Amino acid sequence: MADTNPAVPLVALRRICKSFHGAAALCDIDFCLYPGEVVALLGDNGAGKSTLVKILSGVITADSGEMRIKGEAADIRRFTVKAARGLGVETVHQDRSLGEKQPLWRNVFMGRHRTNRLGFIDVARERAETLDILHGRLGLRGPGLNADAEVGVLSGGERQGLAIGRAMHFQADIVILDEPTTALSLTEVGKVLEFIGQVRAEGKACLFVSHNMAHAYMAADRFFLLDRGACIGQYAKSELSQEGLLRALMDAASGRVGA
């Protein structure tokens, strides 16, 4: 097992449990994420990957367990999206979480607008920051591509770029990417993997959920395997070839069939 890093983990989960209507979705999960590390969360459909991602990003709360972010204990019952962001956790959800009929600037600041005390939005500032993201971080230029363009005019890759650019813009220490390479072209996948490398180089951490074993193996330093809500092992990249990783997952799946 690979959990021998001496640094203080950015994320430390202990005995996290979550059930929906009496059915356990996650059971006794222990998980750590260290600075400068990229961990791939792997498992079959229904393994509990999305549940874990949603707990970490504050969309749902765990039933029990302990959670420490950057060494500080967090109240699992009050760990909302807002609380997660406040602690530097940014999430790019599977569906990109964008409002297609809304302009880009509204999407960038969705749920956390720059407002005055009365709640009115500083649109000029948000537009300027949005242009920074478009031009600076994403290198997106083109006719009709401005802060007021609707998300509906963007391609799938551009939408993924916007969702990632949004996460980067808010200075995350912990970036969670849920299926970021699904339905992307090869060059777009390249951009996503490049971004993950950038997160690692900056000493931040990334949790990366993927169905695509090749992408996961390329991007990650460590693999965390889930099956039916339980951790069935974690391996450092040095311990395992891509074939070995695939075999470990297949064994878990066939174990399920046999049981």
Next chain:
Amino acid sequence: MSASSRSFVRTFGPQIGVTILLAVLLSVFMIASPQTFLGARIYLSFLSTIPFTTLLALGLTFCVAAGEMDLSFPSVMAISGLAFASVFTACGSAALGVAAALATGVLAGLLNGFLVVGVGVPSIIATIGTQFFWRGAAIVLADGLALNLVDVRETATYDLLVGRLFGVIPAHSLWCLGLTVVLWYVMHRHVFGDALLFVGDNYRAAKMMGVAVNRARYGLFMFMGGLSAFVAVLICLEMANWWPTQGEGYLLLVFASVFIGGTSVFGGKATIYGTVVGSIIIGIIEAGIIAAGLAGFWTRLVYGLIIIVSVSVHALVLKTKRE
């Protein structure tokens, strides 16, 4: 067409369309009955009648933008108007009556919010229920009788809300204008409007991204209730009367105003300007028809035609046809 002019039409298509429609209608009316439509009197009379529809339609625009419906507002008007009339009759203070009406409207909205957000009944169904409930409650509480409010004309509240500025301009038209500006800012520049647009556009994403979706939806129904109550007060003051069927005629006219204006029933988009122009169109049709010498029977037919044509044009411009 260049890319920028195409995006201009895409963004402002509904507003342009509804403005042209109003201009055409006014021109037709001016040609058909110049005596009426080239004088100031008819417009002053519009200023006293149209603001009621406009204000209600503005409230409904917020609902539709969030992908919600409120069919209960005519009955919320009746129960809030009754609160105003009863408090004024009992203690003689119109200001206190206004406060009672607003509180009633907001509470009725809170009930809608609870049914929709708390219980999970779709708003179009929940508000059919509360629509009957509040109408019934108003009729039962008032024994089915109207309340005469002639004395209200002597109050300062009357002058402030529906008095005539310089003896001619209805104060409620100015209230309507002011509220229109405020509501534009709330819709397009405030986090409340932003939350509603995202709720209407992509509820799941809004929730995932930390938008306070439930608070926004509760707020929406309470806002609609409060606004309905305000309009009910204006009507009670203007007519110096409360009656049990008050507000009933507004339901379809208000919906028509919103959709003629170009706000999409699919949610996520709203135009305050379109709604205001839509309510003006709805407000001038009847007078235009009668001034042109046609019988009042024609009114509904023309309403129907204009609604059908304008929503068809919006559908074509916004390409909402399912391929």
